[in-house]
Amino acid sequence: MSGERKVSRRTVIAGAAAAAGGMLLKNAPPLPALPAQAQNPWTAPGVGTSAQSARAAFENPARTPTGVLTGSSLSPLQELTGTVTPNDLVFERHHSGVPAIDPATHELLVHGLVDRPMKFTVDDLRRLPSVSRMYFIECSGNGRAAYRSPNAQMTPQMVDGLTSNGEWTGVPLATVLREAGVRGSASWFVAEGADSAKLARSIPIAKAWDDALLVYAFNGEPLRPANGYPVRLFLPGYEGNTCVKWLRRVELTDRPHMFKDETSKYTDPLPDGTARQFSFVMDAKSLITAPAHPARLERGWHEISGLAWSGRGKIARVDVSTDGGSTWTAAALQEPVQSMAHTRFRLMWNWSGGEALLASRAVDETGYVQPTRAVFEAGRGKGTDYHFNHVRTWKVAQDGAVTFHS
Numbered sequence: 001m002s003g004e005r006k007v008s009r010r011t012v013i014a015g016a017a018a019a020a021g022g023m024l025l026k027n028a029p030p031l032p033a034l035p036a037q038a039q040n041p042w043t044a045p046g047v048g049t050s051a052q053s054a055r056a057a058f059e060n061p062a063r064t065p066t067g068v069l070t071g072s073s074l075s076p077l078q079e080l081t082g083t084v085t086p087n088d089l090v091f092e093r094h095h096s097g098v099p100a101i102d103p104a105t106h107e108l109l110v111h112g113l114v115d116r117p118m119k120f121t122v123d124d125l126r127r128l129p130s131v132s133r134m135y136f137i138e139c140s141g142n143g144r145a146a147y148r149s150p151n152a153q154m155t156p157q158m159v160d161g162l163t164s165n166g167e168w169t170g171v172p173l174a175t176v177l178r179e180a181g182v183r184g185s186a187s188w189f190v191a192e193g194a195d196s197a198k199l200a201r202s203i204p205i206a207k208a209w210d211d212a213l214l215v216y217a218f219n220g221e222p223l224r225p226a227n228g229y230p231v232r233l234f235l236p237g238y239e240g241n242t243c244v245k246w247l248r249r250v251e252l253t254d255r256p257h258m259f260k261d262e263t264s265k266y267t268d269p270l271p272d273g274t275a276r277q278f279s280f281v282m283d284a285k286s287l288i289t290a291p292a293h294p295a296r297l298e299r300g301w302h303e304i305s306g307l308a309w310s311g312r313g314k315i316a317r318v319d320v321s322t323d324g325g326s327t328w329t330a331a332a333l334q335e336p337v338q339s340m341a342h343t344r345f346r347l348m349w350n351w352s353g354g355e356a357l358l359a360s361r362a363v364d365e366t367g368y369v370q371p372t373r374a375v376f377e378a379g380r381g382k383g384t385d386y387h388f389n390h391v392r393t394w395k396v397a398q399d400g401a402v403t404f405h406s
Helices: 009-021 122-127 144-148 156-160 173-180 205-210 373-380
Strands: 071-073 092-094 107-112 118-121 131-138 163-172 188-193 200-204 213-218 232-234 247-253 285-290 300-309 315-321 343-351 356-364 393-396 402-404
Touching: 107 173, 118 122, 118 173, 122 213, 131 213, 144 156, 156 285, 163 173, 163 300, 173 205, 173 213, 173 247, 188 205, 200 205, 232 247, 285 356, 300 315, 300 356, 315 343
Parallel strands: 107 247
Antiparallel strands: 071 092, 107 118, 131 163, 163 213, 188 200, 188 247, 213 232, 285 300, 300 343, 315 356, 356 393, 393 402
């Protein structure tokens, strides 16, 4: 048609952004060129159906490092959107590698201060009434590398990649304990895994009656071996090591057992020479995942986005600063905001080309505010080895390069 105005893909994207946020994106980057084999996908049939789908060849998120027997591999937070962590990208923390366990022979023993010691097979657990709930999980050592030996080239994965989030399905531990008949003298329970490390933790009985789960599925499918297959304990809001994987035993007791994993590890030294022990709950925390290293910005509008979470309940607010904490602006929270789950926050920012320091701080529904590093160290000292939840900062240089700052 004569005089017809052509609309480009870039115009559509910019217009949508303006409609949603009342502002127009500027200096949009050029669209990437397609590889030769994908230039004309409409000229020939594609591939057929498959037993298991694969990611596009252009998308390759991955945990790192790999091949670690005793240690961790981290989730690529900067490559994820929304709040749900794909099953194959959930962070790993192992004390003696991933065991191969046959669900047909695996059993969970419930004993100790109970009227009826019982064994449950995986099929027994699956026959009981189940629940599915969204929760985060975080290693208590998450952020240690960024605290102990930071460097400018750290990505969000390297800074805080020992946290993941998704839908956990299983049986409330309370259901099983009622079957066994817990005695009134029981005030703690012991959880022990079936791997060769035999990691074991002592947990207050109140958590069992509250929201503890015996989990056998994650994000709609059976747990993967690295995530605790065929059954694990899950304690919402508690540090990850208490959520014992490959669970083989629950013992009801009248005291904590003081295992090696709760004496030589998982205690927090304090400035006065004492130690904070059984510090189960993960404090409120947030992390900007974009823009972050290795991004390089062009002048104009950018979305600052990241994740926030708290072991005490829902995130109430996330503030974002572009000047290192001198001033703060409340970000938008993606709904639904769920208790003890990752919450995505977003704030549009017009970068004019000057140096900037991007930071975020979370506030949870109890009123707890994510501390600065100075406040964190004043209360915990510099010798702590766990629960690093202080504010993180990214530096934007005048050339647009984004690096980790603190």
